[in-house]
Amino acid sequence: xxxxxxxxxxxxxxxxxxxxxxxxxxxxLAGLLGLLVVVSALSLAYGAHxxxxxxxxxxxxxxxxxxxDIIVRSLxxxxxVVGILAGIALGVGGALMxxxxxxxxxxxxxxxxxxxxxxxxxxxxxxxxxxxxxGFIWFGFAGALVAAVVVFLLGAVGGRGSTPVTLALAxxxxxxxxxxxxxxxxxxxxxxxxxxxxxxxGSIAGRDFAVAGQIAPFLVVGLLLALANTPGLNALALGEDxxxxxxxxxxxxxxxxxxxxxxxxxxxxxxCGPIAFVGxxxxxxxxxxxxxxxxxxxxxxxxxxxxxxxxxxxLARLVSADRLEVGxxxxxxxxxxxxxxxxxxxxxxx
Amino acid sequence: MRTVRDSGPVPGRRVLKLxxxxxxxxxxxxxxxxxxxxxxxxxxxxxxGKGSSHIEVLDVLxxxxxxxxxxxxxxxxxxxxxxxxxxxLVGAAFGLAGAIFQTVTRNPLASPDILGITWxxxxxxxxxxxxxxxxxxxxxxxxxxxxxxAALAGGIVAGLLLYALSWRRGIDGYRLxxxxxxxxxxxxxxxxxxxxxxxxxxxxRATTWLVGNLNGVGWESIGxxxxxxxxxxxxxxxxxxxxxxxxxxxxxxxxxGIRVDAARATLLLLAAALVAVATAAAGPITFVxxxxxxxxxxxxxxxxxxxxxxxxxxxxxxxxxxxAVRTFAPNLPVGVLTSVLGAPYLIxxxxxxxxxxxx
Numbered sequence: 001x002x003x004x005x006x007x008x009x010x011x012x013x014x015x016x017x018x019x020x021x022x023x024x025x026x027x028x029l030a031g032l033l034g035l036l037v038v039v040s041a042l043s044l045a046y047g048a049h050x051x052x053x054x055x056x057x058x059x060x061x062x063x064x065x066x067x068x069d070i071i072v073r074s075l076x077x078x079x080x081v082v083g084i085l086a087g088i089a090l091g092v093g094g095a096l097m098x099x100x101x102x103x104x105x106x107x108x109x110x111x112x113x114x115x116x117x118x119x120x121x122x123x124x125x126x127x128x129x130x131x132x133x134x135g136f137i138w139f140g141f142a143g144a145l146v147a148a149v150v151v152f153l154l155g156a157v158g159g160r161g162s163t164p165v166t167l168a169l170a171x172x173x174x175x176x177x178x179x180x181x182x183x184x185x186x187x188x189x190x191x192x193x194x195x196x197x198x199x200x201x202g203s204i205a206g207r208d209f210a211v212a213g214q215i216a217p218f219l220v221v222g223l224l225l226a227l228a229n230t231p232g233l234n235a236l237a238l239g240e241d242x243x244x245x246x247x248x249x250x251x252x253x254x255x256x257x258x259x260x261x262x263x264x265x266x267x268x269x270x271x272c273g274p275i276a277f278v279g280x281x282x283x284x285x286x287x288x289x290x291x292x293x294x295x296x297x298x299x300x301x302x303x304x305x306x307x308x309x310x311x312x313x314x315l316a317r318l319v320s321a322d323r324l325e326v327g328x329x330x331x332x333x334x335x336x337x338x339x340x341x342x343x344x345x346x347x348x349x350x
Numbered sequence: 351m352r353t354v355r356d357s358g359p360v361p362g363r364r365v366l367k368l369x370x371x372x373x374x375x376x377x378x379x380x381x382x383x384x385x386x387x388x389x390x391x392x393x394x395x396x397x398x399g400k401g402s403s404h405i406e407v408l409d410v411l412x413x414x415x416x417x418x419x420x421x422x423x424x425x426x427x428x429x430x431x432x433x434x435x436x437x438x439l440v441g442a443a444f445g446l447a448g449a450i451f452q453t454v455t456r457n458p459l460a461s462p463d464i465l466g467i468t469w470x471x472x473x474x475x476x477x478x479x480x481x482x483x484x485x486x487x488x489x490x491x492x493x494x495x496x497x498x499x500a501a502l503a504g505g506i507v508a509g510l511l512l513y514a515l516s517w518r519r520g521i522d523g524y525r526l527x528x529x530x531x532x533x534x535x536x537x538x539x540x541x542x543x544x545x546x547x548x549x550x551x552x553x554x555r556a557t558t559w560l561v562g563n564l565n566g567v568g569w570e571s572i573g574x575x576x577x578x579x580x581x582x583x584x585x586x587x588x589x590x591x592x593x594x595x596x597x598x599x600x601x602x603x604x605x606x607g608i609r610v611d612a613a614r615a616t617l618l619l620l621a622a623a624l625v626a627v628a629t630a631a632a633g634p635i636t637f638v639x640x641x642x643x644x645x646x647x648x649x650x651x652x653x654x655x656x657x658x659x660x661x662x663x664x665x666x667x668x669x670x671x672x673x674a675v676r677t678f679a680p681n682l683p684v685g686v687l688t689s690v691l692g693a694p695y696l697i698x699x700x701x702x703x704x705x706x707x708x709x
Contacts, residue, residue, distance in 0.1 A: 105528075109535075110531070110535070154697065154700065154701065157701050157704050157705070164528065165524045165527065165528060166700075166704060168527075168528055168531055169459055169464075169527065169531075169700055170697070170700065172464055172531050172534075173693055173696040173697045173700060174693075174697070176463070176464075176636065176637075176689060176692075176693045176696065177689070177690065177693030177694060177697070179689065180561070180636070180685075180686055180689030180690040180693060181690060183560075183561045183683075183685075183686050183689075184682055184686045184690065187561070187681070187682065187683065187686070188681050188682070200542065276535065277535075324543060325543070327539070328539045328540070328542060328543040331535055331536065331538075331539035332536055332539055332540065334535075335532045335533070335535040335536040335539075336532070336536070338531075338532040338535070339515055339529050339532040339533070342525060342528035342529060342532065343515070343516075343518060343525070343529070
């Protein structure tokens with residue numbers, strides 16, 4: 001959308017700028033893929049018990065059933081895969097939320113979507129006795145959807161559109177309500193409490209390949225919807241009126257976006273618990289490389305999300321031997337980024 | 351000159367004069383705390399009377415004022431009074447702190463729960479409970495004084511951070527709120543990390559504490575709160591006259607001769623200390639600090655939250671919520687009820703302020 005418009009007026013100059021941008025995007029994409037491979041290798045190799053890299057390679061290609069093979073294939077392998085999937089989902093979900101709200105601080109965690117999914121899942125597990133992720137993932141979707149719609153509507157109430165402040169406050173209010181309800185459910189139930197306190201902070205430890213397999217189909221559908229949503233997002237970035245004038249069906253774009261966000265965030269929360277701040281930081285990193293074009297920004301956000309989540313997990317493992325969950329690590333790193341963003345002059349709308 | 355004073359600064363209001371002092375006579379400012387206090391005594395008496403052996407309200411009142419027999423004295427003063435008294439003190443502290451926060455930031459949505467002060471105090475207290483608990487060092491005097499002190503330190507650090515990080519050639523009310531949301535996220539996650547570090551008994555205890563709980567509050571935790579309140583409430587009330595000027599905005603306040611930044615910093619720190627001490631005693635009973643000043647403001651029909659009214663109503667709200675929880679859902683901590691009721695109220699205030707109604 002932006003490229004042809006920029007290229008047309010002065011052919012030579014514009015094209016070379018566009019060309020440079022495209023070169024930067026392609027190198028960036030390759031670099032990120034490389035980085036993801038490196039981080040995945042680190043995630044397989046490091047932890048409470050370090051496995052040498054050549055042993056990791058042997059475990060992946062030619063397993064013999066030794067100690068290293070078991071660690072890599074059945075403990076760290078699933079953890080890494082779940083981390084990558086959740087990172088992609090949260091990064092893309094964050095980018096979509098920032099695009100739809102045109103708001104630089106939108107994030108599934110801050111806006112209460114995570115808490116919505118978490119509340120529905122706690123309800124399913126503790127009250128309805130639903131067992132296993134394939135059962136409660138549907139509750140996760142429903143919770144994420146309802147919370148997202150409520151927060152967006154609240155943030156825009158009064159007919160003046162949402163601003164960073166209104167969205168963040170609406171998200172904080174809804175999160176607080178859900179937190180109170182979750183506490184009310186969990187505190188009456190010792191067993192629920194025990195599962196909840198580990199799941200609640202967001203963790204990718206102790207997940208097996210079955211979990212990855214169960215969320216993967218939803219993620220794939222969510223990602224496809226997200227990619228289909230990107231041209232519409234580019235138009236929406238100019239404002240709803242301009243988007244309509246350009247021939248976009250704004251309502252269809254919005255519904256598509258909400259569906260994609262619901263699927264991605266709901267699946268990620270079902271698998272890992274509510275992990276905040278990935279969706280906040282990642283789109284800003286991606287935007288620095290790709291510029292505002294969502295067709296590039298969304299794939300970048302997915303890759304960076306996966307890298308960030310895995311890197312935080314490896315770091316957490318190295319710092320405190322599995323006692324620091326990745327969700328906490330990300331919040332402790334991510335919240336200062338949020339504070340920097342809100343201190344920025346003007347806190348511009350996207 | 352005389353005629354101006356006689357007709358009063360506010361049209362239609364009488365002037366109350368005492369020597370060189372003069373006030374505009376607003377009956378509701380006095381009426382709200384007085385009626386609130388009477389209600390508070392009644393609700394507190396019902397709450398004290400409730401328990402495994404029921405005591406009638408009149409008997410409770412008689413015992414409280416010194417006319418009880420040995421059995422009644424034993425039950426009421428040794429067992430039941432601490433819980434209700436803690437509710438009163440904590441509620442008063444939250445109400446007063448909320449009134450200060452909302453006046454100073456000129457934002458009805460600013461409350462210590464949202465601004466991260468409560469969670470900051472939580473970090474201090476839980477760190478001591480969990481880390482100290484696993485090493486077996488927290489017991490006796492250290493546990494009695496240590497947890498409130500740790501919470502106080504945590505709350506004040508959070509308050510200082512909030513002020514420093516929102517500072518940018520002055521304090522903007524909305525930047526303060528956003529920075530506070532960020533700070534809350536950090537401290538909330540630190541608290542949860544501490545919970546996963548500890549063993550499950552510590553964690554359950556700490557989680558009950560984290561939603562705000564009056565169960566098992568004894569005389570030993572009343573002492574520190576009462577002491578801190580006895581120091582902080584007069585200090586706050588002495589700063590109250592500057593709050594009247596701060597409500598007009600920074601420029602006008604400066605014109606009125608108020609050292610705006612110093613006054614605001616002092617008031618915010620005092621409020622943070624009040625919240626931290628109350629949090630240490632009963633955990634973060636959320637939304638009391640948000641809701642009471644707004645309710646008091648509407649009842650007293652004042653332009654900004656009245657301090658005395660907020661204190662009394664805060665106490666009434668906490669004790670009333672405690673009574674309601676004990677009656678209808680005995681296993682739940684009182685903080686669950688206040689947050690389930692308070693969060694929709696926050697949403698309502700938010701919608702109102704967005705719709706352009708004066709909030």
